[in-house]
Amino acid sequence: MKSDELINDNALRTLKARYLRRDSSGKIIETPREMFARVALHIASAHRAYEDESSVARYADEFEHVMSAGILLPNSPTLMNAGLPNGMLSACFVLPVGDSIDEIFESVKDAAMIQKAGGGTGFSFDRLRPTGDYISSSGGKTSGPISFWRVFSEATRAIQQGANRRGANMGMMSVEHPDILKFITSKARAGEFENFNISIKIPRRFMESLRSNPDGPHVVINPRTGAGFHLPRSLDVPSYELADLAPAGNAPKSPVLTVQDVWRMIVNDAWATGEPGLCFIDRVNEDNPTPHLGAIEATNPCGEQPLLDWEACNLASIDVAKFVQGGGLDEQALARTIRLGVVMLDDVIDVNNYVVAEIDRVCRGNRKIGLGYMGVADAMMELGVKYDSDEGLAFADRLGALLKENALAAGEELAKVRGSFPNWSGSTWDTHHGRAMRNAALTTIAPTGTLSILAGCSGGIEPPFALAFYRHILGGQEMLEVNAPFAKYARANGIWNDELIDKLSAGRSLREIPGISDDAKRLFVTAFDVSFEWHVRMQAAFQKHVDGAISKTINLPQWASPADVESAFNLAYDLGCKGVTVYRDQCRMGQPMALEQARALCPQCRRPVAAPAGCARCPYCGCPLCG
Template sequence: MTRPVPDLGENALKVLEKRYLRRDEAGNLAETPEGLFVRVAEAVAAPEAAHGGDPKAWAEVFYGLMARGDFLPNSPTLMNAGTPLGQLSACFVLPVGDSMEEIFDALKHTALVHKSGGGTGFDFSDLRPAGDRVRSTSGVASGPLSFLELFDRTTEVIKQGGMRRGANMGILEASHPDVMDFVRAKTEQGRLGNFNISVGVTDRFLRAVRDDGSWDLVNPRTGETVRTLPARELWRLLVDSAWRTGDPGLVFLDRIEEDNPTPHLGRLRSTNPCVTGDTWVLTDQGPRQVGRVAGLPLNVVVDGRVWRTEEEGFFPTGVRPVLRLVTREGYSLRLTGDHPVCRVVRCSRSSLKTRWTPAGDLKRGDRVLVNDHRSFPGWAGEYGEGEGYLLGLLVGDGTLKKDKAVLSVWSKEEDPQAQEGIRQIMQRARACAVRLGARRDFRGWMAVEGRGEYRLSTAALRRVAEDLGMGPGRKGITPELESRTSSSFVQGFLRGLFDADGSVQGTLAKGISLRLSQSDLPLLEGVQRLLLRLGIGSRIYRNRRSGGSKGLPDGRGGVREYTTKPQHELVVVRENLDLFWLRVGFGDSRKASALRRRLEGRRRLPYRERFLATVEELVPEGDAEVFDVRVPGCHAFDANGFLVHNCGEQPLLPYESCNLGSINLVRMADEAGELDWEKLDRTVRHAVRFLDDVIDANCYPLPEIAQRTRASRKIGLGIMGWADLLFLRRLRYGSPESLVLAGELMGFIRAVGHEASEALGEERGAFPAWEGSLHQRQGRRLRNATVTTLAPTGTISLLAGCSSGIEPAFSLALRRRAFESDTLVLLNPVFQRDLAILGEPGKDILARVLESGSLEGTDVPLWMKQTYVTAHEVSLEDHVRTQAAFQAHTDNGVSKTVNLPHEAGADQVERAFLLAHETGCKGITVYRDRCKETQVLYQGTGEVPSPGVPTKPKRRPAALTGSTVKVRTSFGNLYLTLNRLEGKPFELFATLGKSGRDTQAHTEALGRLVSLALRSGVPVRDVVGQLKGIGGSQPVFEGDGMVLSLPDAIAQGIERVLGETVEVSSGDMCPSCGAPLVHAEGCLRCVSCDYSKCL
């Protein structure tokens, strides 16, 4: 088979030579572009052998994908596949725990990841706030921000994989006490230069902003609120900082959590959801109250299945404000406002779509899930069905005295069926009482003369009642009754209670129901919990009959006015009636017959029980001690019947890594932009297989990363060349037609990608963490937990010769610096083709475009002006709606930057933030052109204006005073003499000992240029800022830090003489060639060379 020759343009070849092609020890190229793609293809295809595949055949397929430019994996795969390093992932999420050991473990892991060529993301929300107590040292904590700076400096001194410096993403929850300082951090020029920061916000926070409500800042260590402020105060700071600096971005935590396919694999450290200690949780040993089993591992029952908690079981999380969630059906629960409850977002006859929603965000009318325990067989415990039946009769119609329990029934002589029913109750109760242990003088049921009443007295039943927490005047469903008894006891108890007070009502035409009336509302709520644990749903109607006074028999043959309490009613309907008949039933033959006749007389199946409850209200109930739990494999539990989340999950799971690749859309379309859907289908399937093989071919920098990545096998297949495709189709970026196309395209890629992953799942097995995932619930055995991601494509889009990701074109013309002294003027090829259509006028237009980079102000046909828009000509709405259109069909996140013109106001940043949330984005980054002091972003190839500085240097006097310092470098000791004039730095002499002439010449040249700058009035801090941090090939350790290169050594030497440290700002200028950097796809990308840095 003849391999295709790699389809690479001139600039792509230069990028390959500089960054990707292997070199020998002397620095000479040792690899061709074809050899690179062969190396990568063979390394990635090697795991095929373990699955019965043909590595050679698949290596040819993978080679063709890359060589033709149809698909390219992320840069680390291109760089490292088939090499000793073998690290193929682009980015990693590392946990940062709230202890010195955990923090420095994370720092060490960061260094190892950066050394291997990866970037890192962190959630610092677990760290206790600045000033908080540190028990082990009796000191105070320095807070998350101090540790961000430590991570930032670590990144600064580590050369990443020999290719580029590392980059970091840092997130802090909006509820963290230090969030205000975190937001302000990057307004200080140069601070956290290796971090892109985002604030994690919830729907609850945004609702508080909208309603002008208050917002609590909560100590993550204790769960206590340390400060309450207006939500809009924090919001205004967020917006203003993003307008001024481009940081922070926003991460919409609730939106991310909704689509997390494997929530059971990690904690969401940002929230602290909790329930109160009196909450009932169902276990395989029966119901238990959370506060009574804290600290003990449990087997909890969720929707009828048993799941094991972590060893600590339920754990206290502090004293926090709680709400009571009340439903129309009668179910209620006390919990914190951030505890996720399973809310129903769509309900049809055949399916339910649910979403985890913080309790505080629920609204009246929302429907939530309660547990369906119909498949649960029951639990062991004290006492059996007989004791339960007697206690049910006692609670329903009996009296508990100091020495005995007295049961009562009434016979109606005029109703033979009723009499037979009573006889059956009496017969069953007497048999149970005898088995319980009757005394020798036990006489069974005794008639009460003149009242039609029969009574049965038993001391043994009194002892059982007292053992379960009852006493005279205190009978009902006690905590002891719920927690200690068996499911058989519960069935007997309910049967006795319904024999005493229940009724069968309704007709086949109007509906059948089973009803239990009581003035004791807590008793009915307890009955509702008991029924639900048996899989029987019910509803409580409050105040069915109002209280007042009523004439009732006085026990002496007369009538007397008695005060009556309001009556409430528990009702069982639908298919719950069938399950009640099977699991509980009646001892009263009349009631049993009435229910059986109605059930047997139905001509159609009953309505299904959906196990839904409707939110009625959320009632604040002050502060309470609260608890939480972790349930691996399920991550939910039964709380008073509700299906609630356990300790929340983090979708960016600790120790997971990104395994990414992108399809070049230009290669999937013809010259008119018509997509070849068959080719796209085939490319998606091959790309999914490629990325799945990468997981097994990868050499991970940490064993924890290997374990977590292989557990979920997440891959991220994305696209690049979106702007070019729109140019081909003559569609404006963000137009309605483009948004429809975006949805169709990404929906197709996602659907085919899932099919391909499912086919691999059948061939190789589902991902190891499949059990407990959303895919398991859907019955799909996918090989990969996630399949699609729109990730940054900075450098690989240069190789593919197409536009970056889904970003609009930054410019129609770019002056790209070559690696020698010349420059190349690059035109968008589609634009160049259409420009030629205009003939001679096109040349004048070309000249204008070369100067400005866009068609703004030019006289071109309307269709051309509407099609060829650049990033700053696209409205914020079109930016955001494009991101949302793709996000709707993407498993993971979408990397994109909303670029705003320099004159945009803070109100536009706010609009972009709010629109991103409204349209379903998972996060957003907004960057206003030239918003940083030293950043200059210009389109086109015209000259960049520079701020005015004196052009004529001051004359040097005959004598000056100065200081000399020595700095160690890899080339020998560097001696720097900094002379001053009128107390200010004026000139610099740099001498390098024992080095070659070329190195000496370079050193002297740097010293002269620094002197020229100082004599021309350039502030010494600016000089240091330009030199400090420049990396070289041979860094050395010096004192407490590292000297990266000769320029860096000069900068550090000047600092020593001055006795101060200059904080260096990247200024968003390219460290490779000095040209401006463009913000795109959440990354920095050089418009003049190949440099790309993901933040």
């Protein structure tokens, strides 16, 4: 079957809008089949350095097949840029933000180069001295991290990534930074830092204090001097400076914020707006494969890829649903595809143009890749496995184990032929495992927004947002879309009719509709049918097998309370998740959005949204709209 024949209408529309090459006048000049051939041949050309010329054609054929069939797809920059002059193929980067004007603006410049080429960037602002701190070179006072963060945001706003993507960012700050109150509340006002997702880095000692001594004073630390301070309750959050804080070594003269006060501020803002998320930074660094090179301080924009400074990662995702055969999961075929995916992503490193010299050095030294899944919920439906059940968790556990086992086997096999990653000596692969490995890290679970549209499956490990909905298309037309496993079931069981589809597309849950069997209601669940406990447990089930992290939204109903958000955060910490993001239904619906701005579609709920300026979230479902 030709590649073009495997593309459905929605995938074709997405390819035309974002991926297919255009000439200088904007006219599309390649077909989907030609695009997949372009990408496959460019990636496979890496084999010339290790094998004979025939291997290039052989792997190009394999790569083209799995991509065109929607079985295995690399991240969007690879599809867009492979085979083009100076093509940058990575999706996610982390850049350092040092505490000097030179370092800050060098990072702004590097971020601009990355975003111009289609990548997303993550930053930690911990090293920046707090607002009002001393500047020796001028004798003045610094304006603080938030003001410099705004420079990054405005630079991103100004950069149009080709014709297809806008810049996406992650901003992170430790809960122990003196400006943390400003950071927590930074996105409370609509339109502020809209091209950033934000997360608070929570060290283990904070969680231990929260549980053992919640009423103890919260201590923040000046990164320039190491001095500790308390946060007076009387602080005016937008305007406070370092001089307004109370030295931690003295008994406070006025009431100060407790650990629990700061925690509740985080919880309440997450309940109100969906941000900030949490990053359990010590849990992240437990899995840092190269601690001898430094600690991990930030992640990519959607949080699934923790990276060192100057590091990037190439991602790809496998549609699990395509391996459901004869009422079971074809584990052998899935294992082969996992191993092929590792080869593909390792090849991408060799043919990549990393734009910035230091990024090229670090990436080729560590060779991190991020292979993961999409279509997990669809596969469960096809197999009759309930998402929010112990059976669902067991299925996730098995999928995660297959991913880990086969990715590691492929990485070890590649190391025998191509050598271990150059920074292997001193890494945990050397000191803890004693195992040759081509890539310092191999697996992650990405959100797969547009990739899941190309593959025609559910995104990442998420349940679908809706079983039926109307996609808004050009000319004001609407096109009905129905979740494929549900449509198959409904027709086979005689419940398919216009009335049912009208109710589902109007936002009704299958659980609310009479005449549907209890088994069907339990099987065909959507994001808001699933309680936050099961969302978190599903994330944790995959996390124990994954090198990186998991991009997942913990959906909550509109009537959920801040206590529910707090419970979700605590459960994620207890189950070993590396981070957690919640989204309460319609918590951002108050943000204005004119109809004429609705020029993009949310990849999960498919509702029209303003064309994202970066890492906004869909106001309907909370899905990341990163580029």
